[in-house]
Amino acid sequence: xxxxxxxxxxxxxxxxxxxxxxxxxxxxxxxxxxxxxxxxxxxxxxxxxxxxxxxxxxxxxxxxxxxxxxxxxxxxxxxxxxxxxxxxxxxxxxxxxxxxxxxxxxxxxxxxxxxxxxxxxxxxxxxxxxxxxxxxxxxxxxxxxxxxxxxxxxxxxxxxxxxxxxxxxxxxxxxxxxxxxxxxxxxxxxxxxxxxxxxxxxxxxxxxxxxxxxxxxxxxxxxxxxxxxxxxxxxxxxxxxxxxxxxxxxxxxxxxxxxxxxxxxxxxxxxxxxxxxxxxxxxxxxxxxxxxx
Amino acid sequence: xxxxxxxxxxxxxxxxxxxxxxxxxxxxxxxxxxxxxxxxxxxxxxxxxxxxxxxxxxxxxxxxxxxxxxxxxxxxxxxxxxxxxxxxxxxxxxxxxxxxxxxxxxxxxxxxxxxxxxxxxxxxxxxxxxxxxxxxxxxxxxxxxxxxxxxxxxxxxxxxxxxxxxxxxxxxxxxxxxxxxxxxxxxxxxxxxxxxxxxxxxxxxxxxxxxxxxxxxxxxxxxxxxxxxxxxxxxxxxxxxxxxxxxxxxxxxxxxxxxxxxxxxxxxxxxxxxxxxxxxxxxxxxxxxxxxxxxxxxxxxxxxxxxxxxxxxxxxxxxxxxxxxxxxxxxxxxxxxxxxxxxx
Amino acid sequence: xxxxxxxxxxxxxxxxxxxxxxxxxxxxxxxxxxxxxxxxxxxxxxxxxxxxxxxxxxxxxxxxxxxxxxxxxxxxxxxxxxxxxxxxxxxxxxxxxxxxxxxxxxxxxxxxxxxxxxxxxxxxxxxxxxxxxxxxxxxxxxxxxxxxxxxxxxxxxxxxxxxxxxxxxxxxxxxxxxxxxxxxxxxxxxxxxxxxxxxxxxxxxxxxxxxxxxxxxxxxxxxxxxxxxxxxxxxxxxxxxxxxxxxxxxxxxxxxxxxxxxxxxxxxxxxxxxxxxxxxxxxxxxxxxxxxxxxxxxxxxxxxxxxxxxxx
Numbered sequence: 020x021x022x023x024x025x026x027x028x029x030x031x032x033x034x035x036x037x038x039x040x041x042x043x044x045x046x047x048x049x050x051x052x053x054x055x056x057x058x059x060x061x062x063x064x065x066x067x068x069x070x071x072x073x074x075x076x077x078x079x080x081x082x083x084x085x086x087x088x089x090x091x092x093x094x095x096x097x098x099x100x101x102x103x104x105x106x107x108x109x110x111x112x113x114x115x116x117x118x119x120x121x122x123x124x125x126x127x128x129x130x131x132x133x134x135x136x137x138x139x140x141x142x143x144x145x146x147x148x149x150x151x152x153x154x155x156x157x158x159x160x161x162x163x164x165x166x167x168x169x170x171x172x173x174x175x176x177x178x179x180x181x182x183x184x185x186x187x188x189x190x191x192x193x194x195x196x197x198x199x200x201x202x203x204x205x206x207x208x209x210x211x212x213x214x215x216x217x218x219x220x221x222x223x224x225x226x227x228x229x230x231x232x233x234x235x236x237x238x239x240x241x242x243x244x245x246x247x248x249x250x251x252x253x254x255x256x257x258x259x260x261x262x263x264x265x266x267x268x269x270x271x272x273x274x275x276x277x278x279x280x281x282x283x284x285x286x287x288x289x290x291x292x293x294x295x296x297x298x299x300x301x302x303x304x305x306x307x308x309x310x311x312x
Numbered sequence: 313x314x315x316x317x318x319x320x321x322x323x324x325x326x327x328x329x330x331x332x333x334x335x336x337x338x339x340x341x342x343x344x345x346x347x348x349x350x351x352x353x354x355x356x357x358x359x360x361x362x363x364x365x366x367x368x369x370x371x372x373x374x375x376x377x378x379x380x381x382x383x384x385x386x387x388x389x390x391x392x393x394x395x396x397x398x399x400x401x402x403x404x405x406x407x408x409x410x411x412x413x414x415x416x417x418x419x420x421x422x423x424x425x426x427x428x429x430x431x432x433x434x435x436x437x438x439x440x441x442x443x444x445x446x447x448x449x450x451x452x453x454x455x456x457x458x459x460x461x462x463x464x465x466x467x468x469x470x471x472x473x474x475x476x477x478x479x480x481x482x483x484x485x486x487x488x489x490x491x492x493x494x495x496x497x498x499x500x501x502x503x504x505x506x507x508x509x510x511x512x513x514x515x516x517x518x519x520x521x522x523x524x525x526x527x528x529x530x531x532x533x534x535x536x537x538x539x540x541x542x543x544x545x546x547x548x549x550x551x552x553x554x555x556x557x558x559x560x561x562x563x564x565x566x567x568x569x570x571x572x573x574x575x576x577x578x579x580x581x582x583x584x585x586x587x588x589x590x591x592x593x594x595x596x597x598x599x600x601x602x603x604x605x606x607x608x609x610x611x612x613x614x615x616x617x618x619x620x621x622x623x624x625x626x627x628x629x630x631x632x633x634x635x636x637x638x639x640x641x642x643x644x645x646x647x648x649x650x651x652x653x654x655x656x
Numbered sequence: 657x658x659x660x661x662x663x664x665x666x667x668x669x670x671x672x673x674x675x676x677x678x679x680x681x682x683x684x685x686x687x688x689x690x691x692x693x694x695x696x697x698x699x700x701x702x703x704x705x706x707x708x709x710x711x712x713x714x715x716x717x718x719x720x721x722x723x724x725x726x727x728x729x730x731x732x733x734x735x736x737x738x739x740x741x742x743x744x745x746x747x748x749x750x751x752x753x754x755x756x757x758x759x760x761x762x763x764x765x766x767x768x769x770x771x772x773x774x775x776x777x778x779x780x781x782x783x784x785x786x787x788x789x790x791x792x793x794x795x796x797x798x799x800x801x802x803x804x805x806x807x808x809x810x811x812x813x814x815x816x817x818x819x820x821x822x823x824x825x826x827x828x829x830x831x832x833x834x835x836x837x838x839x840x841x842x843x844x845x846x847x848x849x850x851x852x853x854x855x856x857x858x859x860x861x862x863x864x865x866x867x868x869x870x871x872x873x874x875x876x877x878x879x880x881x882x883x884x885x886x887x888x889x890x891x892x893x894x895x896x897x898x899x900x901x902x903x904x905x906x907x908x909x910x911x912x913x914x915x916x917x918x919x920x921x922x923x924x925x926x927x928x929x930x931x932x933x934x935x936x937x938x939x940x941x942x943x944x945x946x947x948x949x950x951x952x953x954x955x956x957x958x959x960x961x962x963x964x965x966x967x968x
Contacts, residue, residue, distance in 0.1 A: 149667075150674040152898070153946045157905035158923060158939055165927040165935045166682060242799040246909060249801060250924055269805060269913065276809050283802045290797040384871055417873035425871075430864040435886050435961050444882075445872040479962045492868075499872065 041303030048299025054292025058285075062112040065105040073098065073106040074257045082275040092277040094267055100281040103259040108285060110260045114175055114244045119233045121179035126186030133187065134194025141191075148184035156181045156243050164252040174253045178240050185236075186229060193225045227304055235297030238290035245286055261286055330361035333502060333535045334383070339396035339406065341375075341382055350607045352378050353559050356396070357634075360503065365529055365536040367550035367567070369543060369582075373604055374556040376539045380507050382406075383537065384423050385413045400503075418445050422496035424506040428488035428513075432480040438464075438491055439476030445495055463494040466531075467524060486517040490524070497528055504529075505537045510545065522549050543586045547571050552640075555579045558604055558615050565641030575643040577620045614644070622647060660958055660965045668951045675943045676728070679936060680721050733937035738929070743937035747919065751941065753823055754918035757841070757910070758903050760834055765842030766896055769849025770889060776850065777857035777888075778880070785854075792847035801909035804840035808913065811836055821915045837914050841906045845899065849892050856888040890957050897953020901946045 042048050061068070070090075071077070081097040083089060091100035133144040160177040167173055241261075247253035248262025249269075256263065261282045268278030341353040353375050360366055368376040381387045383398060385408060398405035400420065403412065425431045433441055442460035449456065457476070464472035467490040480488055489509060496504055506525065510518035526549055529536050540546050546553055547567055554564040555576065563576040574580045581600045602619035605611060613628040614620070620627065626646055635648040727734065733743040776785045798806075812820035824833030860866065861884055869883045908920030915921075919938055926934040958964045 146670060146674055147678075150671045150678060153671060153675060153901060153943055153950065154939075155901040155903075155905040155908075155942065155946065157908050158942055161908070161923050161927045162679065162935055162939050163682070165930060165932065238797070246799065246801055246905075249909070250912065252927065265802070265805060269808075272805070272809060273813055276813075279805050279809060283798075283805065286799060286802060287797050290799075291793075294793075294797065386867055386871060414873045414875070417871055419873060423868070423871040425864060425868055427864060431868045433865045433869065433883050434963055436882065444869075444874060444878065447874070447878070481963050495872070 038300070038303060042299060045299045045302065047295045048302070051292050051295025051297070051299055054288055055296050058108065058289055058292060059112065061105060062108040065109045069102040069105045071099040071102045073102045073259050075099070075102075082271060082277070084275065084277055091281040092275070094264070094278050095271045095274070100264070100278060103264055104261070104281055104285055106259045107261040107264060107282070110171070110254060110258060111241045111244060111285075111289065114171070114178065115237045115240045118175045118178035118240050119182065119236060121175065122182035123186055123229060123233060125179065126183045127190055129183065130187035130190025131194050134191040135198055144187070144191075148187060151181060151184050154181065156239075157246055160243065160247050161250075161252060164247070169247075169252045169255060171254045171258070174244050174247050177247070178243050182236060182240070185232070189229065189232070190225055231297055231300045231304065234293055234300065237293040241286060241289050245282075330364060332359040333362040333400070334360040334405075335397075335399040336360075336379075336383075337397050337399070339379075339382065339398060340394045341378060341387065342392050342394050343388070344390045344392065348608045351559060351610050352391075352607060353382070354610065356561055358554055358561055358564065360535050360537060361552065362502075362535055363533045364551040365526075365538055365549060367546035367553040368537060368539045368556060369541065369546050369553055370556035371541060371582075371604075373558075375559040376541075376556050377507055379556070380423075380505050380537060380539050383503075384417060384421050384505055386423075418499045418501075419448070420502045422499050422501040422504050424489070424492050424496050424504070424509045426508045426511055428485050428492055431492055432488060434480055437477050437479055438483075442476070442491075442495055442498065445499060459498060460494075463498045464491070466497070466528065467491070467494045469494070486513055486520070489513060489517075489521060493521075493524065493528070497532060497534075500532065501534055503535045503537065505539075507539045508541070509538075510542075511540075518545065525549060543571075543583065555582070559607055559610075560615050560644065562616065562645070563641070563643045565637070566639070569638050569641040573638065573641075575637050575641065575648050576616075576645050577622055577647075578616050581619075614646075657958065657965055661955055664951055664954055668947045672944055672947050673725075675947075676725070676940060677721060679939060680724055728940070733940065734933040736931065736934050738931060743933050746934060747922070747937050747941050750917055750919050750922045750938075753916060754904075754907050754911070754920060755945075756830075757834065757837055757907055757916070757918065758900070760838045761841040761845070761903060761906075762896060762900075764838065765845035766849055766892070769846045770853050770892060772846065773850035773853025773892070774857060774880075774885060774888075776854040777861065780854075780858060788850065792851050795844045795847035796851075798844060800841055800844060800906035801913065803843055804837070804910050804913045807836045807840045823916045833914075833916070837910045837916060840910055840913075841903060845896075845903075848895060848899070852892045852895055853888060856891050857884060860884045860888045886960055890960055893953050893957050893960070897950045897956075900949035904942055904946065 042052065075098060077089070077093055077097045077099060079088065079093065079097065081093055082095055083093045085092045089099050089101065091104060094100055094103065129144055133141045156177070159181060160174070163177050164173055244253055245260065245262035245265065248260040249266045250262075251266065253262055254260045264278055264282035268276075268280075268282055272279060336356055336358045339353060339356040340351070342349040343352050344350075356379060358366075368379060370376050378387065378391070382391075382393065383405060385405065387393075393406045396406055400416070403416065405416075408416075432438075436444070439457065439460060442463075443453070443456050446456045446459070451459075460476060461472045464475055469475055469487060469490055475483075475491075480491075483491065489512075493509070509525075510521050513521065522545055525536070525538075538546065538550055550567050552565065553567050553570050554561045555570065555578065556562065557578050563570060563574065563579045570579060571583070574583055578600075581598075585598045585600060587597065600619055605615065605618065611617065611628075613626075613630060614623070614632050617623050617627045624646075632644045632646050632649075634642040634644055635646075636642055637648055731744060733747065735741070736743055736746060772788055776788050779785050795803075808820045811818045818836050819833050820836060822833060824830045866879060866883050869879050874883075904920070907918060908924060910916070911918040911920040912924055919942060923935060923938045923942075926938065954964075
């Protein structure tokens, strides 16, 4: 089942055009795109739009509810929650980009090895993937933290490793399908090396669906990071993370609900935004993915 | 040729001594789509004689399957019966309640579908499914089982006892279709509708299934409606035939009449184009020039006007009714009425 | 069927073995010495060496793995270096709490999810279907621990209807204390399961064999139950099987937030203490249970669908 599209001389609508067209009829997709754009903008421009320094202790009341000065209120030490949430957004996006980037790269490598390499390697890798899938992400994360200590890097590593099997599987399937395709064998018979075949044929087909899947994984990554940080196993203070904000909020939950609300709303928005956007992209570009999960 | 214009095939039929089991009168069906309704069936009037096999013939898209499905009430969700009645005993199948349908289906009417690979429930054994359809019968489980085994044997499935415990995916396509036939006949229906039952099977299987159907029909005496686009099969199996084109019945009569002396230009062309009728070696396969009309905008006049080699002015003006030919033959063509040029 | 079950079982065992090896390997690939990390910077070299020997870390790696396997097969998960107790005792003491929590969560969320999904599919397009759809998306978007926090916020702090601390005494006490935790864990699963069941039911409802069943005049009830649902429910079963892993993750948070005993709480506290033997033992048992759950869900699907039995 080859999914390669040979280059055609017909003018194709550009990627952007297709996306916009597809979004036109899709309300949730449009909402998703806007949310994602908003979140990314907030994350990138956080240092500039942040009203206060996230670590600065304010002179006003602690655990204060939202007000004009402090849009989301203040936490138990007296820091502005809105600034902390923005900074947490930066951390979240950083983790997502780094972890998914690492997972995609590693997944690509392993998937190609499994799909194109010898059979025993394939079986071994499949077994490894299945074994990895049996680890609950958080439990695995905790075990890793036990070994290397908590840090941002640890979180990125954990998330990356647990996401690898999914991507590797997809690449493996594609690689396997193409390995036996006649045109590939013909090309190789003409002297094309395996790496070239891979880059020209496997990657283009697989990149699109992978990116879509990755964007739908962002919520999970963010939630994992927040979760680990909540348990104190992730980012170290004073770096704010939504999870840390939530932990602080939990410890003082009887005093004020606002830290909990401040920390949780961004998580939900991220989830909604990326999920809607991912589903819309999937519907536009590759309805086949609906069964891939 | 007589100029007698008949409105009903039942008159012709009764003249020949056949009692109608089902009378379809002026049945019209529309399919609603985003771009307007498709008038898929228009004023179909047909009789299904008791104890005889009626073939529904036509090219893809002519509406023969739609007609078949409307007789068992299983049209798609966007289909509507906009006109007409379907008389079966005291019931009008065009306006039937869900409860009444449940009473009739699997009792008086049964159906065999086109693709045996997907017609059976994959997660239940053959036996379980054959028992399911007998749920209304007031007989014991053992008796139901025995009936199932009997019918499996009737359709010539080897080792029927053991087959009861098989799952559909363990059987070949041909065997699955036999099971479907067994299930349909098990209910002793008055009418069996077969929607292209051999299209999905290869040629040798097709012959076997056709002979099986013929033998079983003779044995049980039910009426059969056999939908097909394969003329040879229809000629061999059926007693009567109705030729359909673009949502209308253009000619009907006994197989003998239609295949020997087709009067409608479409029927004639169809028979000419049948690869089985080619006598000399040729590189060119005969086809009918033109294409199907758009059924969203049905033209006035004869539906075949754009592709008919004998078309004349009245054809474009008025929609022709049925004109009678030999005995039971009815043709929707003014040439049969004695007008225009007759060339065959 | 039996043959398939055996094959699956062996595969599961293999997976657990790989998991164990991976864990043990990790312990050694990591920079830094476990014993030093456990005991802290102020430990004396003698103490460190003692601990290393006690944990068997002085042996070459292959020997360690083999010894480890050997001990596991005997049911010995090692010894807690801090308290001297058997790790297996510690772990199995806490396990029942987590198992009950997860079992109750799955039970209520799967049942409700299947019912709602089925209903949505049969009434597709109605306002009820739309409403349930929105609710599903809403609940899926909220991670379990966030849900747990809100549960505490609303029901325990604001309204003070339900307890938020501990596991309670006795049967009824235990049950009441389970309400909020099981709700927090299960609520997003209701959404997942409902969406899955709805989608697969809609797909199956249009299948040819359903049309054939109708053509025989079978009752709607029978058609839904045996011709539609029995097939449509399978992806949901698989989903739940693989979901047990996520449920364990959720349980970790829930046990911490609600201060309940259980494996999750155990792992968190032992990680904080750098108590490696306990962490290892607990993770092992968790993995085994998850693999078992996947096995069970695969077997249930094979029971429902005879075509899956050939799959291996």
